[in-house]
Amino acid sequence: MANSAPSPGQDRHAKPIRSILVTQPKPATDVSPYSSLADKYGIQVDFREFIExxxxxxxxxxxxxxxxxxxxxxxxxxxxxxxxxxxxxxxxxxxxxxxxxxxxxxxxxxxxxxxxxxxxxxxxxxxxxxxxxxxxxxxxxxxxxxxxxxxxxxxxxxxxxxxxxxxxxxxxxxxxxxASDLSDLAEVKYDCLAFFSPSGISSLFINFPDFTQDATRIAAFGPTTAKAVRDADLILDIEAPMPNAPSMAGAIEAYIRQHNGQPSVATDKNKSAN
The missing domain is CATH 3.40.50.10090 (Rossmann fold)
Known part of the structure; x- marks a missing residue:
């Protein structure tokens, strides 16, 4: 999997999140916290199981x-x-x-x-x-x-x-x-990878042993997943659940609000209406 690299001299957090890969199956319905996140901030959210x-x-x-x-x-x-x-x-x-x-x-x-x-x-x-x-x-x-x-x-x-x-x-x-076969993602770049189990982290390195994080933001749900991220010498950027964000989608949104430096799509529409 290709890494998301910052520009020379750029803070890794300064690069806005435009794409997210959620390492879980796609929700059964089109309406989910992730679809709301995509619509609200105009970002791409994809789903792919890293484990079978x-x-x-x-x-x-x-x-x-x-x-x-x-x-x-x-x-x-x-x-x-x-x-x-x-x-x-x-x-x-x-x-x-x-x-x-x-x-x-x-x-x-x-x-x-x-x-x-x-x-x-x-x-x-x-x-x-x-x-x-x-x-x-x-x-x-x-x-x-x-x-x-x-x-x-x-x-x-x-x-x-x-x-x-x-x-x-x-x-x-x-x-x-x-580990799932993720070879088709070798040249695909995402700004954020969301993990839900230590097995997902293992699958990442089984499929891409030379993976380097650079500006790719890593999100983890649960303490065992967070530990697996750190044990793999990766930077944990987004951790869930948190008191202000009990879900993964909520934790990612909190990070986007803090670091993306852009108004949401919904906010833009509201401004246009005034």
């Missing part, structure tokens, strides 16, 4: 010698985990017993379960939003034998919590996170 999820084939999963039905509860921390857990069950020709309990990190993940099971007939426990919220729920069910389906790349907080509280659990890797 690949399911672990059942034949390979069997080598882990994990007996799914020996467990009394399943912990889901993402929709990918839900998809690949039930894919694995289907390939194994397993049907989840009615008494199986499901612990979900958020309401969004819990609702996604409806794709595979009838929720009103199941025992469902939901955290508010974060892993810490889910921990509080899990602690009330210490007699359960938990199954934690996850990726080969995952945070350590849940396994560490389970071990620290002497909870019975089995970790089962059912999908992998791999």
């Amino acid at each position: 999820v690949q399911g672990v084939p059942y034949k390979e999963f069997r080598k882990e010698k994990v007996n799914i039905l020996e467990h009394t509860a399943v912990i889901f921390t993402s929709r990918n985990a839900v998809d690949h857990f039930f894919r694995t069950c289907q390939e194994a020709k397993l049907e989840m017993p009615a008494e199986m309990k499901y612990f979900c990190i958020s309401e969004q993940t819990a609702n996604y379960l409806q794709k595979y099971i009838v929720l009103r007939k199941r025992k469902l426990f939901v955290g508010q939003r974060t892993a810490a919220d889910l921990f509080d729920v899990i602690k009330k069910h210490k007699s359960e034998k938990f199954l934690y389906p996850c990726s080969d790349i995952r945070k350590d907080d849940l396994p560490e919590f389970m071990r620290a509280n002497n909870l019975k659990f089995t970790e089962a890797v059912i999908y992998r996170t791999v």
Whole structure:
């Protein structure tokens, strides 16, 4: 990926942001915080997944010698985990017993379960939003034998919590996170790259080992992503969430307001109308 270079002697922040690459899938609808950002400031916003999820084939999963039905509860921390857990069950020709309990990190993940099971007939426990919220729920069910389906790349907080509280659990890797092929972006320049996971940073350097940042602004969502940016010796220009900007789009807009030195498109229209 080509870097966005400042003019000789120019402060890297002085170069206005005119283009942004969001390293996530394009939103399902045309109306999103990013489309609003593009319209308001007249900038280009593109989307491209830097990582891909690949399911672990059942034949390979069997080598882990994990007996799914020996467990009394399943912990889901993402929709990918839900998809690949039930894919694995289907390939194994397993049907989840009615008494199986499901612990979900958020309401969004819990609702996604409806794709595979009838929720009103199941025992469902939901955290508010974060892993810490889910921990509080899990602690009330210490007699359960938990199954934690996850990726080969995952945070350590849940396994560490389970071990620290002497909870019975089995970790089962059912999908992998791999770098996407980004070779078509080799000569493409963006003023800002927005990352949402450490895997995205890894993918950047897997695809472009000679990448240099120069005036390219780097945005990161979440503390682990921010750490990955710094560990890669990159300058972190935009960090989210922040008290005044809980979303990535909001954090980028705050930066643009401070550094672009241009009125928004909406402001120009308002001036013309007066």
